[in-house]
Amino acid sequence: MMQGTSEAFLQQAVRHAVDIRTPLKIVGGNSKAFLGREAAGLLLNTLQHQGIVNYHPSELIIIARAGTPLSEIEQTLAEQGQMLAFEPPHFSGQATLGGTLACGLSGPRRPFTGAARDFVLGCKLINGKAEIVSFGGEVMKNVAGYDVSRLMVGAMGTLGVLLEVSLKVLPLPALEQTLCFELGIVAAISKMTELASQSLPVSGLSYYDGILYVRLSGGEKAVKASAGKLGGNKAMTDHSFWPRLNEQRLDFFQGDMNLWRIVVPPAAAELELAGAWLYDWGGGQRWLKSEEPAQRVFSAAENAQGHAVLFRSKDRTGDVFQPLSGKLQELNRNIKQAFDPSGIFNPNRMYRDW
Template structure:
C-alpha cells in the first residue's frame, strides 16, 4: 500500500473508531447535488494516475483521484472514448467522482450508463479494509455486482480508490441533424418512431427557446455508411460537426442557454421517465428540455411544484427529483434515491451496514439515515 493510500486508510480507521463522519471529495464539482454535505472532508486527489491501459483490450484502470479530463485526453490520443459521456460540471472532476455519482451524458439512452462500463473497483470499506471486486473483463461477477453497486452510490458504501473501465473506439461516422419548428409532441413522435428502426441514433435534445414551436437536434454515430444513409432517411438540416460539438458539450455540462435562463427561486428538476411517455401536463410551468429520446426531461420549477411533478412522473411510471437547488447555497430537496418499497429500503440499509457499519461515509448524502 503506497503512502497516500495508507494515510487515507489510517484516516478512515480513526474515523470509524471515533464515529466521525467523513465527506469523500474529489474535485467537488458535484457538491451541488443531493442533501446537505456533512463530515470532515476526505480528499481523494492524492490517489492519482493511470494504473494500466490496454488500447487493444479496450480496458483502462485509473486511480480514483485521477482528473477525468486527463483520462479522456489519454483515450482520445488512441482514438477511444468513454461512450457514456460523463458530465464534469466544472474543472477538477475525477474518475472516482464520475463512478460515485453515476451520471451520464447525452448518449446514455443509446450506449448505456456509467455502471455498464465499470469492470472492477478497489475500495476501502468502513473498517478501512482494502477490497477488490470485479476485474478487467465483463464476465467476472459472483454474488453482488459490487462494481456496479458503487456506481451512483455517492460514496455512501465506501471510498473508491481505483476503477477499471471498459472503453470503446470513437465511432468513424458522425452527423448532427436539426429539425426546426418542432413542438414537444412532434419531437417525441419522431424519436419514438426512429427508436424502432435500425438507425445509428446516438443522442437527442429538444428545447423550446421561447420563440416558435421548438427545436429538435439529434446526433448520429456509427459506421460512415450507416450515418450517411440515416441522414438521407431522416431529413432535417445537417450541421457542421465542428460547429455542433460545443453544443453537445454544453448540453452535457448544462451550460446551454436554456439552463442559464433558470429564474431565481426555481430549482432544476430531473424527470426520469419511460422513453415512450407522452408530453406531461404541467400547467403553469415552462416546457422542459428533453434528452435521451424522451426518457430524461429537465424542468425548471419552484419547490412548490414538487407534488405536481412527482405525481405527473409517477403516473407514467417515472420519478421526479431536484437536481440543482433553487439557490447556490441551497440543498436539493428530497432524497436522490426514491425508495417506495419498505422491502427495498431494508435491503439498501443492510448493504449500507455491511460496507460501512459505523455509518461514517457521506452520511445523509442521498437520504436521511444514509
C-alpha cells in the same frame, strides 16, 4: 481536512474515523458538490490519489485511481482513438473519475451505448470497517455472482471510499453528424420513439426550444446514408450543441430556478408540471425548471413509472432524491449497513436519515 496520496493514508483516515465515530465528507474535485444533500463530517480529500494504473487499448480497458482527472483519462483515450462511451459530464475542470462514477451521470449517448454502470468492470475501495476490498476485475462477466462494483455508481460516496476503477472503453466514431427537425412536443416524442426503434447509428436524441436534434455516429458510409434517409430541416455545422447540453451551458440551464432531472420511459406523455422543459435520451431524461412543490414533482415522476432528482437548488434541506419506500427502502438500507455499519461515509448526502 485530511488528504494524502497513498491507499495506506486513506485507509488510516477511515480507520481513525471509525474508531472515534466521526463522519467523513468524501471529496474529490468537488465539481458536483451541488448535487444531493449537504453532507456533514470531516473532509477527506481523495484528489491526490490519482494516476492511470494500466491501459490496454487493444483490449478496450483502462484502470485508474479515483482521483485521476476525468480530462486526463479522456485525453489518453482520445490519443488512441477511444472514448468513455457513457459520455460523462464534467461541470468543472476539476472533475475526477471517482466523483464521476459516484454521481452516476451519463450523457446523451446513454440510451444507445449504455450507462456509466454498464462500463464498470471492477473497483477497489475502503469499506466502513476500514478494509481495502476489491470487486470485479478486467472482464465484463463477474462469475462470482452479483456485480457489487456497480453498486458504487450513483451511490454518492455513501458506501465507501473509491480507490481504483477498471472501465471498458469504446472506439471513437469515424464520423458524427447532427440533423435538426422543427416539431411540436407531441410529434417530437413520437419521432424520437420511432428513431430509437430503428437500425440507425443514432447516438443522441434531444428536444429543446421547438427543435429535435438527432445525432448520428459511426462509420462514414452508415452515417451519410442515414442522414440522407432521414433528411430534416437542416444539418448542423456547429457541433457544440451536444457538449453544451451535456455540460449544462445552454441558456436553458441558466438562472436560479429549481432544476429537476426526471427519468421516465422515453415514450411517456408530457408530465403535467408547470415550467420549462428540455428533453434528452430520446425522451427518457427530462429536465424541468420549475417552482413546483417537490412532492408534486416526485408524484408525477412516480405515476409515469420514473423517478425525479432535485438537481440544482438553493434549498437542499428537504428530499432531493426520489423518496424510497417498502422493499426498495429496506434493500437500500441493508446495503448501506453492510458496507458502512458505522454510518460514517457522506451521511445524509442522499437521504435525511442515512
